[in-house]
Amino acid sequence: MKIAAKTVVVTGAGSGIGREVALEAVRRGARVAAVDLNPDTLSVTARLADGRLSTHVADITDRTAVQELPAKVEAEHGGPADALVHCAGIIQPFVTLTDLDYDAIDRVFAVNWQGTLHLAKTFLPVLHSRPEAHLVNISSMGGFLPVPGQIIYGASKAAVKLLTEGLHAECAGTNVHVTVAFPGAVATNISANSGVALPAAGGDSTAANHTITTPQRAAREILDGVEANAYRVLVGRDARLMDRMYRLSPQRAARLITSKMQELIKR
Structure with a gap:
């Protein structure tokens, strides 16, 4: 679906x-x-866009707040939403499951799973009413590959993966296209937004930076996927590499990720 002149909720x-x-x-x-959720950072986005977008402060874990969004979007833009690109999400503290408290577990699932469910269930009827529409959910490389120290985050994103693939099947033959995106390492401030301290990186950080995708490139790859009606989008070189490796040898891929994460996990 070409997004020019379409109303896109992000x-x-x-x-x-x-x-x-x-x-x-x-x-x-x-x-x-x-x-x-954050009005201050949202105002910065509006300024960077020279005011060429509407802003809506909402907590996606609040079902009522999400259910109010379609009407607010329509009021601002003069028509219903044509697309939803759901990028909101948080990570967990970098600890093993044994050391992760239930409050953190509940928070990760509330945002990453319940939030995704609220948005999909709320916006799908709107999207089905449009001549052509698109729904995109952002999963993660951690949604198809186990990452020690982030397994609850990964489990929540695996749920997003399967939900989105299921929605693709349910929407097959309709006007609604569905895409799931799997970013690898992207240079964002998700740790700070999640209230999580980012562990200091060891080894050759310069080499590691070559595998990190910029958020600008990630955005282009995701929207290219929308315009191509892609089934899935692997964002970043690392995501594409690990997807291939995991398909060929899941245990070998898991061992590789484990070796990279061991020095980062707080025990």
């Missing part, structure tokens, strides 16, 4: 991938409704 638009998706969608001629 969650997590206050920072990171969500902000860049919103800005890139504006550049491609879309009418953008930017959604985020």
